Amino acid sequence: MSFASLGLNAQLVQAINECGYTEPTPIQTQAIPLVLKGGDLLAGAQTGTGKTAGFGLPMLQRLSETKAKPLANGRPPVRALVLTPTRELAAQVEENLRAYAKHSDLTTLAMFGGVSINPQMKALGRKVDIVVATPGRLLDHVSQRSIDLSRVEMLVLDEADRMLDMGFIRDIRRIIAKMPVKRQNLLFSATFSNEIKQLAEDLLHEPEHIEVATRNATADTIAQRFYGVDKNKKRALLSYLIGHNNWQQVLVFTRTKHGANRLAMQLDKDGLPAMAIHGDKSQGARTRALSQFKEGKLRVLVATDIAARGIDISELPHVVNYELPHVAEDYVHRIGRTGRAGSQGEALSLVCFEEKPLLKAIEKLIKQSAQLEILPGYEPLPDSQQPPIEKPGANNRGRGGNGGRGNGGGRGQNPRNANNKAPRSNRPNQPQRHGRHDD
Structure with missing residues (x-):
């Protein structure tokens, strides 16, 4: 053809x-x-x-x-x-x-x-x-x-x-x-x-x-790996994986804008050139960061879900979920930044104890079982020593996402925080959202 x-x-x-x-x-x-x-x-x-x-x-x-x-x-x-x-x-x-x-x-x-x-x-x-x-x-x-x-x-x-x-x-x-x-x-x-x-x-x-593809299916060109890790050791594990494997182009996802800023600063201090891209950044800053990342001048780009839309880099080798998304469908969109147009890619997810319910939702959506790998030195505490998991819900809304004025000429705010969403199962029968939320 x-x-x-x-x-x-x-x-x-x-x-x-x-x-x-x-x-x-x-x-x-x-x-x-x-x-x-x-x-x-x-x-x-x-x-x-x-x-x-x-x-x-x-x-x-x-x-x-x-x-x-x-x-x-x-x-x-x-x-x-x-x-x-x-x-x-x-x-x-x-x-x-x-x-x-x-x-x-x-x-x-x-x-x-x-x-x-x-x-x-x-x-x-x-x-x-x-x-x-x-x-x-x-x-x-x-x-x-x-x-x-x-x-x-x-x-x-x-x-x-x-x-x-x-x-x-x-x-x-x-x-x-x-x-x-x-x-x-x-x-x-x-x-x-x-x-x-x-x-x-x-x-x-x-x-x-x-x-053209099974709904919510992940591409066959993407190798998916999941690491079980202590929440306080995530950044250290990410730095280790990038440095030990000599990755030169890595797209990393966080749930919030504040988290993206903090992680980019930490990685930069670790000697891994990194920048954050999200809705609070000026369009000029976002364009520069994306341009440097595409050209290979920037090793790590830390992004929120919304800002990462439109990142289309041929043969992008690595995507990392530093935090799992609250909405399982976003996992498919995230890892779809790699393995594009037939090229091979690798998607890694760092999963702490409190994210296990989110991981189960992802497994159910993609109809695949996630086998957690454990690296010595980054092990999570035994489940019996973990604090109780707080159920995501109303407390997850309205914090740290992309919203408000400046995200693309919008007037007013989106009632739902697009980067820190509560699961859809916790949002039954919500009225139609009418906020302006261009990113």
Whole structure:
């Protein structure tokens, strides 16, 4: 199977070859012909499966086949919109689309908060065919009338499950109301909750439905290992593993922003160059840290779940869960940063006694048993000597996550702390969350 055999034109095939793509991934094989037909699509795809090309390539081809009439004010219209949950993902998707479009006259623009809105407004004064945006910043532009969505022909919701999980449903509906009823809609999600099914029912018209992997399954290209460790020895064990194994590029996950800052400082003192990336960091600081990490100049990047969205590094060798996530599905998203596009990767999790219930939830989700390895010198205390486990619940909310103003142009705070969540089982029948929480 080749990209040309999927119906893509010569310009796109040339751009794909220059990007180093050799053959399409399963999601690309299935999605590209369906999107080219012009119908709506509901696609289940894990991170790292190549879904950006799955919707981006046929989008570019469809847009290149027709010419758009100018708006009433004489400006060229925005013809396609891609919504993403985070800044980093918006930047990554736009970068990919720009590379695919290099041999066409189609133009792209990334639009997210944490940076000045003025350059984006200036860019919108020129020809912009495709906008990749986070919901909060896009609504800022809508309110300032710097963007007109009335001629959008194609809408993509990328990582729709994460956007709903972050409380974006009201923003998404406000954005949809600004677009024409007749358009092509593509919804990509790693999971299919009841909320996603309802959104798909409201948004999509007689959609094709594809799913390229078992839901919540981890990629076969990722070797998973679990270490049982005393809570107070985690940082020492992490430093040992990185130094002893001579790892040069390691992405480490913590649950909170404060924890990410503290761990990065500690690792730096251990002689392991490290930086933290999370929602309280300025966009400039986040961009610099990510750039240095991608270029191999930074050995360790410590991230929260939200900020790590959009970290797409080919052949990233190691991901470490310094703390297990409160929501089991986030484990799949975390380790999906490695083992991407067919390359091999390794995911390690450091598990202390109080995280055992979280580990059981992960085992149940991925339908795999986790065998805890113990390294001499880092052993946890016997279970009989451990303090009682506090059940996660209301006390876990509202501390240390990514929320509030500045996370992408948002106004107001997300009622749920996205980086320090209580398990979904402890949140029955919650009302819809309406906070603005772009990251």
